[in-house]
Amino acid sequence: MSAEPGEPRRESPAEAEAQLSSAAASRVQTSEDGSLDVLASVGGVRGLLESSLPSVAFLVSFLVTEDLTTSLVISVALGLGFAVVRLIQKGSLMQSLAGLAGILICAFVAYRTGDARDFYAWGFLINAGYLLAFLVSILVKWPFLGLLFGVVRGEGLEWRKDPVRRRRYSVATWILLGVPAARLVVQIPLYLADDVAGLGTARLVMGIPLYALALWIGWMITRPIEDEVPADGAGAGKAGNTL
Numbered sequence: 001m002s003a004e005p006g007e008p009r010r011e012s013p014a015e016a017e018a019q020l021s022s023a024a025a026s027r028v029q030t031s032e033d034g035s036l037d038v039l040a041s042v043g044g045v046r047g048l049l050e051s052s053l054p055s056v057a058f059l060v061s062f063l064v065t066e067d068l069t070t071s072l073v074i075s076v077a078l079g080l081g082f083a084v085v086r087l088i089q090k091g092s093l094m095q096s097l098a099g100l101a102g103i104l105i106c107a108f109v110a111y112r113t114g115d116a117r118d119f120y121a122w123g124f125l126i127n128a129g130y131l132l133a134f135l136v137s138i139l140v141k142w143p144f145l146g147l148l149f150g151v152v153r154g155e156g157l158e159w160r161k162d163p164v165r166r167r168r169y170s171v172a173t174w175i176l177l178g179v180p181a182a183r184l185v186v187q188i189p190l191y192l193a194d195d196v197a198g199l200g201t202a203r204l205v206m207g208i209p210l211y212a213l214a215l216w217i218g219w220m221i222t223r224p225i226e227d228e229v230p231a232d233g234a235g236a237g238k239a240g241n242t243l
Helices: 013-027 044-065 068-088 094-113 116-139 144-152 163-192 196-205 208-221
Strands: none
Touching: 044 068, 044 094, 044 196, 044 208, 068 094, 068 116, 094 116, 116 144, 116 163, 116 196, 144 163, 144 208, 163 196, 163 208
16 A cells, blocks of 8 residues: 555565665675674674774874873774775775774763773773663563574564574573673773773773674574474484574
8 A cells, every 4th residue: 555645655564674684684694505604794804903903003002102192093093094995995884984983982082081991981881782772672572683683594573483482582692692791890890990901902802702702602502493303203304403
């Protein structure tokens, strides 16, 4: 049914699911054999460099020079450089712009307070937000990884009708929730102790590598069973797991 003139067009369920699938596919990449491509899912080598080098540059520069302004300028310049390169190459700016926005916010907060450890303060709010979002998704029985992996695997939302799969996706989301929780538990004490070197190192180690590990574990424990073994045992040997 078409919308009346002047009435906003409503998306059909199929269109909404297609958009969700597209968004999920942009975040989770699979190999030809259907297994999770962890490196591609976190942005590839280029994505790793773009997300980590500005923070590495800030930390190294500050530890060497103890000059906050210089360290912030170097970090922001690297972020801008990555965004400009993507623009020149006519590639997707989404990841670079998101990273650049994060760097600018971190730099602004640290510059305003004059405290190098505040370069990492914004990350506490981001991780707290992720933790809350994952927790809510579990409590309302729409676990985040079910929504993410379901469309990538072609399940759509059918997994919600299966209590076992819904439970597995909840467990996987609990594991993913552990990433921001662990970051906060480890990094807040370092912030309070004014340990910039320790805080910066922890932020790097517990960044994408830890997220990638949680994503891979979540993918593995939610692998769908291709064929259920009948109660009489017929067809035994046909059951298997997909990656």
